[in-house]
Amino acid sequence: MLPEEKINLVENQDESIKKRIFTIRGFQVMLDRDLAELYEVPTNALNQAVKRNIERFPNNFMFQLTNSEYRSLRSQIVTLETGKGKHRKYLPYVFTEQGVSMLSGILRSPTAIKVSIQIMNAFVAMRKFIVSNAQIFQRLNRVELKQLEYDNKFEKVFEAIESKELVKKQGIFYDGQIFDAYKFVSDLIKEANKSIILIDNYVDDTVLTLFLKRKKDVKVIIYTKKVTENLKLDLKKFNSQYEPILIKEFDNSHDRFMIIDDKEVYHFGASLKDLGKKWFAFSKFDKKAFEMMEKLKEC
Numbered sequence: 001m002l003p004e005e006k007i008n009l010v011e012n013q014d015e016s017i018k019k020r021i022f023t024i025r026g027f028q029v030m031l032d033r034d035l036a037e038l039y040e041v042p043t044n045a046l047n048q049a050v051k052r053n054i055e056r057f058p059n060n061f062m063f064q065l066t067n068s069e070y071r072s073l074r075s076q077i078v079t080l081e082t083g084k085g086k087h088r089k090y091l092p093y094v095f096t097e098q099g100v101s102m103l104s105g106i107l108r109s110p111t112a113i114k115v116s117i118q119i120m121n122a123f124v125a126m127r128k129f130i131v132s133n134a135q136i137f138q139r140l141n142r143v144e145l146k147q148l149e150y151d152n153k154f155e156k157v158f159e160a161i162e163s164k165e166l167v168k169k170q171g172i173f174y175d176g177q178i179f180d181a182y183k184f185v186s187d188l189i190k191e192a193n194k195s196i197i198l199i200d201n202y203v204d205d206t207v208l209t210l211f212l213k214r215k216k217d218v219k220v221i222i223y224t225k226k227v228t229e230n231l232k233l234d235l236k237k238f239n240s241q242y243e244p245i246l247i248k249e250f251d252n253s254h255d256r257f258m259i260i261d262d263k264e265v266y267h268f269g270a271s272l273k274d275l276g277k278k279w280f281a282f283s284k285f286d287k288k289a290f291e292m293m294e295k296l297k298e299c
Contacts, residue, residue, distance in 0.1 A: 017122040022094075024069055027060070028123060029094035031073075038115045039107060046107070047093060053106045061099035065091050097123040170283040178276030182210075185272060188260060189213045197259040197296070199250065201225035202271040205234040210272060211245060218243075223250035223296070250296075257292065265292060 020034040036043040050057055065073065070091055095103065097120065104116035173181040189196060190213050200207070203224045211220050220243075224231075227249055235247055256268040270280035 017119055018125060021122060022073065024065070024073070024094060025063070027094075027096045029096050030100065030119070032093045032095065035095060035100065035103065035119075038119065039103070039112050041107070046103070049106050050093070050103070056102050056106065057099060060096060061102055062093055062095050064093050067091065170281070172279065172281045173276055175278050176276065181275035181280075184282075185210060185258075185275060186213050188258065188266060190215065192218050192260045194261045195219045195221075195259075196261075197221050197223070197257075198272070199223045199253050199255075199257040199259075200268075200271050201251075201253070201256075202273060203231060203247070204273050205238075207272045208234060208238045208245060212242060214243075216243070220245045222247045223253070225249070225251045259292060 017038070020030055021028050022030075032047055033043050036046040039046065050062065100116060100119050100123070104112045173184070189210060192214060196211070196214060196218060198207070198220070200222065201224055203222055207222070214220065222245060224247060227235075227247055231247065235245065238245065256271055258266045258268070260266070265285040267283050267285065268275075268280065269282065270278065274280075
């Protein structure tokens with residue numbers, strides 16, 4: 001081999017080593033698998049040699065990756081996904097610069113000593129590179145932190161959508177949207193944790209049926225203009241089988257309202273029994289519940 005070819009081979013190997021150095025927990029480290037490949041020994045043989053000399057490898061020399069660290073590393077290294085290392089039965093160990101230096105002492109082979117020198121040089125070169133580009137890395141970190149903040153915000157929005165926390169504050173249902181309107185009100189009833197108050201002058205057994213969807217121990221009071229004999233009978237039959245509902249006569253309201261847990265007020269442009277039969281609008285008021293509760297107490 002010519003001297004020039006030998007120099008190029010060494011330089012290429014140094015570059016290959018640099019690509020196998022990663023930063024984890026603030027340390028520059030190399031995987032046990034990569035070190036074993038460079039030392040030309042099986043990975044389990046390398047780790048067994050370390051275990052026989054474990055007192056030489058404190059946590060700042062060698063440590064085992066966590067599941068999340070390994071997943072993160074796998075996402076960065078194509079070979080871990082498509083080839084060797086994909087189906088490891090245990091979480092890999094990584095070695096810091098000091099750990100690599102100690103490895104050459106326990107493996108005791110000419111190859112180990114020679115390769116360790118190359119690896120140490122690669123660590124030094126990487127350290128110089130990081131120091132000389134510290135400001136760039138700081139800027140990148142700031143950008144990444146900003147990105148994480150935005151990602152977290154988007155994640156919360158998506159979680160809220162999935163958990164149905166984002167309820168429309170206003171909207172319109174058109175004639176024929178009977179199930180859509182029914183589903184919307186049903187979901188409101190399901191969300192209540194403590195109490196539901198309905199103000200609606202036209203109540204029948206279909207409205208009582210809606211409240212079967214409430215959570216256990218959620219108290220329901222209905223205020224309506226007139227409690228007819230039919231409604232009294234429906235209520236009696238309902239209360240004999242299910243958690244009781246209280247109905248009171250109340251003729252001070254023209255519109256329909258539902259108060260959820262004494263803090264959220266929904267206004268409906270139609271009675272609950274007629275939802276979806278004709279066009280109607282609904283809207284949500286977050287700050288009117290207390291005022292309405294006080295007015296109801298006065299009646």
